[in-house]
Amino acid sequence: MAALVIAGALGVALRASGRRELHLLDGDSVWRLTYDVRFDVERPGARIRVALPADTPHSRVFRQDVSYSDLTAERMRPSRSESRELSLSAVRAGEYRIVARLDLHLCREARWQPNGPVGPLRADDRAQALRATPTIQVNSPAVENTLRSLRNAPGRSADLVHALFEFCAFELEPGGDTAPDDAAGALETGRAGPLGRVRAFVALCRASKMAARLVTGFEIRETAGLRPHTWAEVLVGEAWVPYDPENGYSGEMPHRFVPVRRDGVEIVHTSGARDLEASYALMRLPPGSGPWASRPRHVLDILDLTRLPLEVHQVLSLILLLPLGALVTSVFRTMIGIRTFGTFTPALIALSFVFADWRTGVLVFAAVLALGLASRSLLERLKLLMVPRLSVVLTLVVLSIVFLVSVLDYYGLTPSAQAVLLPMVILTMTVERFYVTTEEDGVRFALQLLGGTVLVAFCCFLVLCWNRVGRMLLAYPELHLFTLAALVLVGRYTGYRLSELWRFRDLAGPGSEDRRA
Amino acid sequence: MSPGRRWWAWPRELRRRGVLGLNGRNGEYVLPHNRRGHYPRVDDKALTKRICESKGIPVPKTYALVERYGDLARLPEMLDSQRQFVVKPARGSEGRGIVVVADHDGNTFSTAGGRTLTLADLRYHLSTVLSGLYSLGGQPDRAIVEQRIVRHPAFETVAVGGTPDIRIILYRTVPVMAMLRLPTAASRGRANLHQGAVAAGVDLRTGRTFGGVCQGRAVSEHPDTGASIDGLMVPCWDRLLAAAMDLAEAVELGYVGVDFVLDSTVGPVVLEANARPGLGIQVANRRGLVPRLEFLDRQPEAMFRGELRHELIARLAEL
Numbered sequence: 001m002a003a004l005v006i007a008g009a010l011g012v013a014l015r016a017s018g019r020r021e022l023h024l025l026d027g028d029s030v031w032r033l034t035y036d037v038r039f040d041v042e043r044p045g046a047r048i049r050v051a052l053p054a055d056t057p058h059s060r061v062f063r064q065d066v067s068y069s070d071l072t073a074e075r076m077r078p079s080r081s082e083s084r085e086l087s088l089s090a091v092r093a094g095e096y097r098i099v100a101r102l103d104l105h106l107c108r109e110a111r112w113q114p115n116g117p118v119g120p121l122r123a124d125d126r127a128q129a130l131r132a133t134p135t136i137q138v139n140s141p142a143v144e145n146t147l148r149s150l151r152n153a154p155g156r157s158a159d160l161v162h163a164l165f166e167f168c169a170f171e172l173e174p175g176g177d178t179a180p181d182d183a184a185g186a187l188e189t190g191r192a193g194p195l196g197r198v199r200a201f202v203a204l205c206r207a208s209k210m211a212a213r214l215v216t217g218f219e220i221r222e223t224a225g226l227r228p229h230t231w232a233e234v235l236v237g238e239a240w241v242p243y244d245p246e247n248g249y250s251g252e253m254p255h256r257f258v259p260v261r262r263d264g265v266e267i268v269h270t271s272g273a274r275d276l277e278a279s280y281a282l283m284r285l286p287p288g289s290g291p292w293a294s295r296p297r298h299v300l301d302i303l304d305l306t307r308l309p310l311e312v313h314q315v316l317s318l319i320l321l322l323p324l325g326a327l328v329t330s331v332f333r334t335m336i337g338i339r340t341f342g343t344f345t346p347a348l349i350a351l352s353f354v355f356a357d358w359r360t361g362v363l364v365f366a367a368v369l370a371l372g373l374a375s376r377s378l379l380e381r382l383k384l385l386m387v388p389r390l391s392v393v394l395t396l397v398v399l400s401i402v403f404l405v406s407v408l409d410y411y412g413l414t415p416s417a418q419a420v421l422l423p424m425v426i427l428t429m430t431v432e433r434f435y436v437t438t439e440e441d442g443v444r445f446a447l448q449l450l451g452g453t454v455l456v457a458f459c460c461f462l463v464l465c466w467n468r469v470g471r472m473l474l475a476y477p478e479l480h481l482f483t484l485a486a487l488v489l490v491g492r493y494t495g496y497r498l499s500e501l502w503r504f505r506d507l508a509g510p511g512s513e514d515r516r517a
Numbered sequence: 518m519s520p521g522r523r524w525w526a527w528p529r530e531l532r533r534r535g536v537l538g539l540n541g542r543n544g545e546y547v548l549p550h551n552r553r554g555h556y557p558r559v560d561d562k563a564l565t566k567r568i569c570e571s572k573g574i575p576v577p578k579t580y581a582l583v584e585r586y587g588d589l590a591r592l593p594e595m596l597d598s599q600r601q602f603v604v605k606p607a608r609g610s611e612g613r614g615i616v617v618v619a620d621h622d623g624n625t626f627s628t629a630g631g632r633t634l635t636l637a638d639l640r641y642h643l644s645t646v647l648s649g650l651y652s653l654g655g656q657p658d659r660a661i662v663e664q665r666i667v668r669h670p671a672f673e674t675v676a677v678g679g680t681p682d683i684r685i686i687l688y689r690t691v692p693v694m695a696m697l698r699l700p701t702a703a704s705r706g707r708a709n710l711h712q713g714a715v716a717a718g719v720d721l722r723t724g725r726t727f728g729g730v731c732q733g734r735a736v737s738e739h740p741d742t743g744a745s746i747d748g749l750m751v752p753c754w755d756r757l758l759a760a761a762m763d764l765a766e767a768v769e770l771g772y773v774g775v776d777f778v779l780d781s782t783v784g785p786v787v788l789e790a791n792a793r794p795g796l797g798i799q800v801a802n803r804r805g806l807v808p809r810l811e812f813l814d815r816q817p818e819a820m821f822r823g824e825l826r827h828e829l830i831a832r833l834a835e836l
Contacts, residue, residue, distance in 0.1 A: 334540055383641045386648035436650070440613055441712060494544035496536075501525040504536050506735040506800055508526030 001488045008481030028107045030285040031220055035100040039273040041090040046272030051261040052084045057110035058255035063103035072357055106220050129211035135182040136203045142187040143207045161234050168201040168245040194246045201245045202232050211235035217259040226280045230265050305474050317470030323483045325460040330490045332456045337499030340453040341433045348423045350460035364404050371400045372431035394428040535805030550771025551792050558768040559790040563607040563661055568767050574760045575786040578664035589640050593623055601665040606651040608658045612707040614651030669779035671752050674744045675699050679706030683777045686794050687765040691826050692758055693809040695719040696801040697726050702741050710797040717746040718802030721834040724754025730800040757785040808836050
């Protein structure tokens with residue numbers, strides 16, 4: 001055990017010092033991008049989608065901290081349009097604030113290969129990238145006229161894109177704030193604001209049957225009053241090629257432009273919320289303040305979990321918390337002496353509650369248990385053999401979970417229709433054990449076990465919710481050597497369990513002194 | 518004898534009384550002294566019975582061993598010759614899955630508990646046993662159909678709805694503590710302490726009961742009949758001790774509990790053995806196990822052979 005503790009301390013120390021020694025390469029820089037979003041919600045159910053910077057070959061988010069008190073989050077995932085998005089919903093009316101701190105590593109050379117979708121565009125994505133919208137009026141006369149006037153020049157599509165780009169970049173007059181910011185308006189008047197210019201470009205591309213979309217992002221540079229900038233991407237072959245008619249970049253964006261929202265101009269998109277105020281700020285961080293992947297690839301990088309994409313971070317840190325849940329379970333079992341259904345059932349149930357919304361989880365768990373028990377007692381009459389019987393219960397558990405989620409969604413009781421991934425096999429076994437225990441040892445004992453299970457699950461839940469520790473474990477997974485040491489310690493504990501102080505209470509005290517026949 | 522009832526005991530008090538806790542039992546006695554590979558000898562009752570039979574230790578007669586679902590078809594002919602029998606899972610625990618048939622006509626079976634089962638019910642029960650519903654860890658199991666023990670008249674007044682049994686805990690093949698367990702109405706005929714049975718400590722030298730425990734509390738009377746459970750004599754005590762020691766030797770487990778029932782004609786027969794026997798026996802005996810276990814650990818190896826062990830038993834009983 002001492003060896004484990006020493007190894008753990010050594011590992012943490014080595015890694016920490018290794019991190020301090022890492023230097024940024026020339027031309028690299030580290031930035032903190034901050035979103036401060038405020039809004040009002042009048043009716044529960046409002047949804048807020050916050051787009052987060054996408055990883056590019058030149059930039060990478062290496063740390064992310066989003067606080068959204070009282071809002072319910074769906075798991076972060078890349079949306080279909082390749083934007084990394086945080087989807088939130090408000091359960092009650094009131095004022096809300098979201099603060100996101102995103103630390104970026106910007107690099108002059110293309111260093112990373114972000115894994116986006118490869119292969120040809122899906123049909124509906126293509127339709128999406130060709131559609132007309134209220135501000136990109138693909139079918140308006142102004143667009144058709146402009147196209148007709150440009151028609152004589154190019155034959156190949158690449159040339160056509162270029163001609164359209166040059167037209168939008170140079171022929172449309174810069175019009176300041178008063179200029180139209182929609183495509184038709186800009187083309188009619190010949191004057192365009194920044195948004196009008198890029199929308200005109202996208203409209204012209206789409207009218208020429210070329211898939212095009214808006215991309216909104218940030219230019220990473222020292223500036224006061226950071227504002228999102230929108231440029232366009234056109235599908236050429238199987239690749240999206242950026243064009244920025246406002247700044248005059250074509251074919252390639254400078255590395256300091258980081259895309260955030262694809263196919264849209266809003267970084268924060270809301271439905272059902274009012275008075276949205278979003279402000280953004282950029283701050284350059286001192287070198288050495290974070291990104292530990294600023295060296296060439298090395299096989300030892302495998303030991304560094306923080307280099308993995310952020311979506312994986314959340315899952316990994318949750319998984320890394322699970323041993324702590326097991327530690328909690330061990331303490332409860334061997335030092336306190338609380339009995340539960342199944343050894344790791346509480347920890348796994350807690351894990352699923354962390355994954356989904358816990359309120360929904362508790363509701364579904366209770367309902368599934370009740371339904372499962374009811375159906376289990378009906379099943380008893382059928383006299384089925386064990387494995388088929390368990391399978392019937394499993395099927396019923398699955399069906400009830402699915403329909404419960406549907407019911408909750410229908411009545412708007414749940415913030416999201418996100419499937420509650422309760423451990424179904426574990427639930428099935430819990431139903432079976434509960435039933436058998438009720439039959440054999442009485443309802444009291446079964447409820448005792450259930451109470452124990454719920455109590456331990458609750459404590460595991462508290463541990464698993466501990467995001468900060470999870471992130472720390474992700475950075476220093478060797479901390480689990482301490483967990484192992486603690487587990488060994490618990491495993492070698494041969495003292496009394498707390499429950500035994502009660503169980504053997506009659507053996508203490510003078511009243512039970514020698515009485516022999 | 519009702520001591521000022523308390524809600525808990527301090528660890529210090531329990532240590533002074535030498536009470537063995539679950540962690541202590543597992544960590545210091547079961548894990549070091551019981552080889553995992555020998556567990557099946559006690560976990561599988563069919564195997565335990567075979568070992569007993571080979572050593573001449575009395576056990577209930579086995580009528581049939583049901584191993585496959587296919588055997589269920591032959592059930593009527595298997596049961597034809599016996600009016601009374603017991604069905605039990607080979608790897609069951611805590612008396613679960615045991616059906617005692619008191620009488621039958623081949624189609625309807627009446628249990629000792631007063632229920633009536635049809636042949637189909639019995640067949641279903643056997644199939645759930647085979648599928649492992651009652652077995653440790655839920656593995657597929659075998660079902661033993663065996664002789665029903667005819668209750669010894671000794672405990673007529675204190676056994677309610679079932680057969681009393683005697684549990685002996687042996688450490689390094691020497692009996693260290695014993696108790697008599699009596700079913701109650703609350704335990705539904707089963708003799709398991711945590712299901713509400715009542716138990717009395719048994720003096721190792723004489724086989725006379727003293728003290729008692731029910732539902733975790735010290736008692737001296739049977740909760741249903743009110744009869745004293747103090748000063749009862751367990752018949753054939755010496756034979757019982759000898760059988761327990763023989764079995765402990767045969768299964769090669771350092772810390773083992775052996776359960777006996779008393780048959781009116783044969784006397785003590787072994788029901789089962791247990792590699793992790795419960796600790797309630799300490800409450801029944803009103804004393805902890807630790808002093809006795811430690812006493813044995815101080816004895817020279819030579820004392821653990823043959824008749825010398827009786828000397829140890831006598832000295833243990835004084836502790």
